Amino acid sequence: MKLAFQLAYKNLLGAGLRTWLNAGVLSFAFVVIIFYNGLIDGWNEQAKIDGINWEWGNGHLLNEKYDPYDAFSIEDGHGKLAADKQENLTPILIRQAHIYPNGRMMPIQLKGIDPNQKTLYLPTDLLNQSKADFPVLIGQRMAESAKVKTGDDILLRWRDKNGTYDAATVTVVGIFETNVPFVDGGQFWMSIEKLREITLLADQTTYFVASENYSHTETAAWHFETQEYLMREQTKLIETKKVSGSILYIVLMTLGLLAIFDTQVLSIFRRQKEIGTYIALGMTRWQVVRVFTAEGSMYSIFAVILGALYGIPILWYLSKIGISFGTDGTEMGIIMAERMYPIYGLGLVFGTIVIVVLSATVVSFLPARKIARMNPVEALKGKVQ
Amino acid sequence: MKYIIAIFFTIIFALQLSAQDATEILEKVDDNMNSETSITKSDMIIYGRRNSRTVTSVGYAEGKNKSFSEYLAPAREKGTKMLKLEDNLWIYSPSTDRTIQLSGHMLKQSVMGSDLSYEDMMENRKLTEMYDSEVIGEELIDGRNTWVLQLTAKVVDASYESRKIWVDTERYVPLREELFAKSGQLLKKTELKEVKKIDGRWYPTKMNYKDMLKDGKGTDFVVLEIEFDTEIPAYIFSKAALKK
Numbered sequence: 001m002k003l004a005f006q007l008a009y010k011n012l013l014g015a016g017l018r019t020w021l022n023a024g025v026l027s028f029a030f031v032v033i034i035f036y037n038g039l040i041d042g043w044n045e046q047a048k049i050d051g052i053n054w055e056w057g058n059g060h061l062l063n064e065k066y067d068p069y070d071a072f073s074i075e076d077g078h079g080k081l082a083a084d085k086q087e088n089l090t091p092i093l094i095r096q097a098h099i100y101p102n103g104r105m106m107p108i109q110l111k112g113i114d115p116n117q118k119t120l121y122l123p124t125d126l127l128n129q130s131k132a133d134f135p136v137l138i139g140q141r142m143a144e145s146a147k148v149k150t151g152d153d154i155l156l157r158w159r160d161k162n163g164t165y166d167a168a169t170v171t172v173v174g175i176f177e178t179n180v181p182f183v184d185g186g187q188f189w190m191s192i193e194k195l196r197e198i199t200l201l202a203d204q205t206t207y208f209v210a211s212e213n214y215s216h217t218e219t220a221a222w223h224f225e226t227q228e229y230l231m232r233e234q235t236k237l238i239e240t241k242k243v244s245g246s247i248l249y250i251v252l253m254t255l256g257l258l259a260i261f262d263t264q265v266l267s268i269f270r271r272q273k274e275i276g277t278y279i280a281l282g283m284t285r286w287q288v289v290r291v292f293t294a295e296g297s298m299y300s301i302f303a304v305i306l307g308a309l310y311g312i313p314i315l316w317y318l319s320k321i322g323i324s325f326g327t328d329g330t331e332m333g334i335i336m337a338e339r340m341y342p343i344y345g346l347g348l349v350f351g352t353i354v355i356v357v358l359s360a361t362v363v364s365f366l367p368a369r370k371i372a373r374m375n376p377v378e379a380l381k382g383k384v385q
Numbered sequence: 386m387k388y389i390i391a392i393f394f395t396i397i398f399a400l401q402l403s404a405q406d407a408t409e410i411l412e413k414v415d416d417n418m419n420s421e422t423s424i425t426k427s428d429m430i431i432y433g434r435r436n437s438r439t440v441t442s443v444g445y446a447e448g449k450n451k452s453f454s455e456y457l458a459p460a461r462e463k464g465t466k467m468l469k470l471e472d473n474l475w476i477y478s479p480s481t482d483r484t485i486q487l488s489g490h491m492l493k494q495s496v497m498g499s500d501l502s503y504e505d506m507m508e509n510r511k512l513t514e515m516y517d518s519e520v521i522g523e524e525l526i527d528g529r530n531t532w533v534l535q536l537t538a539k540v541v542d543a544s545y546e547s548r549k550i551w552v553d554t555e556r557y558v559p560l561r562e563e564l565f566a567k568s569g570q571l572l573k574k575t576e577l578k579e580v581k582k583i584d585g586r587w588y589p590t591k592m593n594y595k596d597m598l599k600d601g602k603g604t605d606f607v608v609l610e611i612e613f614d615t616e617i618p619a620y621i622f623s624k625a626a627l628k629k
Binding site: 072098100102103104105155157159160162163164165166167168 | 544545572596
């Protein structure tokens with residue numbers, strides 16, 4: 001086997017430019033696969049961390065009448081949970097309302113949250129610090145769509161639990177920036193106690209956000225959605241992206257492996273005398289097959305080395321500065337940072353190396369099998385078989 | 386002491402009289418503005434930021450709980466029909482050939498982009514059933530003497546906590562109405578003009594509804610033709626009539 005690799009190594013170096021073209025094509029596929037997967041993994045990791053920090057926490061405990069996908073359920077989807085069951089939970093009450101920025105009417109969701117909460121990154125302490133009569137907190141996108149800034153007063157109209165209209169001027173005391181659209185677009189955040197007071201919904205909550213220390217026990221009229229369940233949309237999206245990315249890998253790998261396959265077919269055709277000589281010198285036909293297969297495999301090893309030479313600096317640089325696609329994922333309702341930072345795991349790098357080497361070996365072996373059927377005398381004479 | 390008691394009873398009597406007067410005025414307004422049945426052809430002029438558009442419709446109403454309307458113009462809205470039975474509202478759209486029932490938050494949406502919500506149109510209780518009233522003054526509007534009535538909700542589920550109505554002292558027709566939030570914020574204002582005597586009753590034929598929190602000129606509602614107490618076939622107030 002050692003001899004096979006030594007021969008293969010010498011043959012490949014002897015082939016010169018042809019070897020480096022094959023290795024170059026394969027290394028490109030290798031680097032792109034690692035980069036794309038790293039980018040998706042980086043996005044996934046970032047989205048999960050942002051989602052947990054801003055929206056999901058350690059899971060949600062929802063009132064059974066509330067369906068987050070049905071806006072009509074907001075009206076009646078709230079209830080009271082016994083105080084002793086609220087440990088490590090942050091209550092959130094949702095109501096529908098309208099704001100009137102610059103004489104326009106905009107429907108919004110009014111969300112009440114405990115200003116002292118620490119579970120989510122929402123800067124709710126600003127609600128406590130404010131001296132305004134009616135302080136509210138909004139996200140950057142809400143601020144842009146309503147054209148309001150910190151300190152602005154804005155007219156808010158809502159209904160109490162009986163359906164009676166009420167209206168007041170609220171003050172925007174803070175504008176937060178987040179990659180999580182579920183807490184930003186079309187939403188106003190305020191103190192839950194204030195919201196309960198103005199809507200006559202004392203002690204009512206639409207859903208609770210669990211903190212890390214929360215352990216769930218079955219509670220009538222409430223159902224718990226785990227962190228993994230809340231992440232499912234994002235996870236599915238990432239999986240879809242990975243599947244669509246695999247089409248790219250297949251195209252790139254096919255190009256690289258086709259080059260190796262062609263080279264192998266050509267080698268076996270043109271190097272028949274060499275094959276005959278190997279056999280005449282005492283090698284079995286399968287030993288010669290191994291030499292040619294090792295040559296093909298070695299392309300992939302060269303590709304890995306070549307890819308590492310230019311890939312490591314480029315991928316490292318991209319992981320440090322990140323990549324901006326110039327699109328705002330939150331407009332599409334997905335958690336996507338403006339700049340994504342790829343993450344290259346060891347599993348990803350070694351997995352890709354194994355796939356590339358194995359594929360190259362298989363692709364090299366297929367044409368090399370022909371050698372096993374060759375007549376050594378004819379081969380030695382260089383006759384086409 | 387006698388004087389104090391006399392003054393106390395006088396004040397109580399005056400307050401009762403005022404409340405009674407206001408209630409009587411409201412009842413007369415209710416009687417004047419409502420009829421057993423009515424058939425109305427009207428234009429709804431919706432003023433936008435840059436332009437306005439007019440929607441013509443014909444409406445059939447029986448009491449406060451049944452109404453049916455069909456849009457006649459413009460071409461885009463032609464054939465759209467709305468049926469209200471008690472607290473339910475259905476809308477038929479000819480473009481999709483579908484009938485949908487509006488409920489919950491959808492009822493708070495504006496009708497054809499106007500300053501009126503479906504819920505405003507759905508209100509079917511008499512003012513006297515929902516509000517305590519009090520005469521708080523008299524004012525002149527367009528040369529007509531009016532009583533100014535302050536209405537305060539006596540039921541918990543009134544959309545507006547309080548209202549102010551200016552009622553013509555001779556014709557018992559409201560000439561202006563203001564609707565307030567619980568906080569006292571003015572939310573909507575209605576101006577009623579061009580009061581005409583139709584079938585023996587005074588009736589305003591031009592109304593302007595204005596959402597006071599929004600910019601703009603509001604929505605005009607112009608009565609082109611109206612008939613009171615005409616017999617309306619029962620099938621009009623059925624879901625089958627929506628697709629006819």
